[in-house]
Amino acid sequence: MRVAVIRFPGSNCDLDMMAALRTIKGIEPVLVWHEDGGLGGSDYGAVILPGGFSFADRLRAGAIAANSPAMARVKRLAERGVPVLGVCNGFQILVESGLLPGALLRNSTLRFVCEWTHVRVENTRTPFTSGLREGQVLSMPIAHGEGRFFLQHAELARLEKEGLVAFRYCDASGRPTAGSNPTGTLHNIAGVCNAEGNVVGLMPHPERAAEALLSILGRPDGSLVLSSLMVRSEGRWGA
Amino acid sequence: MVISNKPGVREPEGETILHDLVAKSGFQQVESIRAGKYLRVKVVAPDPASAKRLVEKMCNELRIFNPAAHSCEVSIGRVPVQ
Numbered sequence: 001m002r003v004a005v006i007r008f009p010g011s012n013c014d015l016d017m018m019a020a021l022r023t024i025k026g027i028e029p030v031l032v033w034h035e036d037g038g039l040g041g042s043d044y045g046a047v048i049l050p051g052g053f054s055f056a057d058r059l060r061a062g063a064i065a066a067n068s069p070a071m072a073r074v075k076r077l078a079e080r081g082v083p084v085l086g087v088c089n090g091f092q093i094l095v096e097s098g099l100l101p102g103a104l105l106r107n108s109t110l111r112f113v114c115e116w117t118h119v120r121v122e123n124t125r126t127p128f129t130s131g132l133r134e135g136q137v138l139s140m141p142i143a144h145g146e147g148r149f150f151l152q153h154a155e156l157a158r159l160e161k162e163g164l165v166a167f168r169y170c171d172a173s174g175r176p177t178a179g180s181n182p183t184g185t186l187h188n189i190a191g192v193c194n195a196e197g198n199v200v201g202l203m204p205h206p207e208r209a210a211e212a213l214l215s216i217l218g219r220p221d222g223s224l225v226l227s228s229l230m231v232r233s234e235g236r237w238g239a
Numbered sequence: 240m241v242i243s244n245k246p247g248v249r250e251p252e253g254e255t256i257l258h259d260l261v262a263k264s265g266f267q268q269v270e271s272i273r274a275g276k277y278l279r280v281k282v283v284a285p286d287p288a289s290a291k292r293l294v295e296k297m298c299n300e301l302r303i304f305n306p307a308a309h310s311c312e313v314s315i316g317r318v319p320v321q
Binding site: 060066096109112 | 252
């Protein structure tokens with residue numbers, strides 16, 4: 001499966017993502033510049049928006065990249081059911097482009113938070129969680145200043161009811177406690193998906209936790225997120 | 240235009256300015272401070288109403304603000320033609 005990793009000016013996790021994807025059997029990652037026409041072809045099995053500081057976070061993290069030529073094409077691919085993953089700044093871009101609901105506001109501490117977190121898998125009906133168990137606790141790092149997921153009360157309730165929260169910050173035993181919430185994000189939300197399940201965004205970095213050697217717990221948990229792409233499941237994405 | 244968090248959305252910068260600067264400095268009458276983003280936009284338009292419509296259209300189409308969390312207030316003033 002060819003997987004497009006889109007590079008924007010200011011992306012800085014693109015090469016880490018490429019390296020992590022190369023370790024997964026069956027995935028051939030391709031780095032695509034955001035202004036290239038290359039995404040027009042339909043031969044990509046998935047698209048990944050990596051982390052970083054696209055356009056220096058000007059206006060608002062992800063807001064300028066959301067209007068880039070690549071995102072118009074990503075929207076068309078997403079509508080066709082192609083799996084799309086946004087990590088950190090990629091998640092911010094997906095939210096700002098309207099492909100995912102809500103907003104990612106400044107952390108309640110006003111600080112850039114860079115630390116290892118535990119996240120609980122809440123929804124396994126997406127192409128990036130199909131290789132995981134519901135309730136499984138993953139160890140992955142975060143590094144961001146704007147990751148406080150926000151939705152107005154009624155919309156948040158609907159998101160929860162429809163099971164569109166994909167990942168939630170939790171303690172080591174899987175409880176989503178206030179102490180395990182690093183940013184003030186509502187309901188400890190670390191990642192969400194769209195109603196179809198094919199578009200997923202999360203703040204933690206799977207690519208930085210894709211090898212045991214890089215992980216604080218010695219577990220390649222991030223790799224399980226990326227390798228889910230190769231797992232067939234009952235999700236509704238794709239054909 | 241001024242982009243700010245909607246009422247009910249916490250705004251930690253304003254809270255810090257209020258609690259750690261203003262309230263501690265004797266200005267107890269100040270009840271609330273909300274920080275936001277300010278963009279000053281110069282447009283060429285025949286009249287203020289059409290200038291405002293243009294800026295509002297731009298805000299909505301380019302998502303200058305995120306409607307899930309922000310409100311955007313546009314106010315108009317005249318700039319002399321140079």
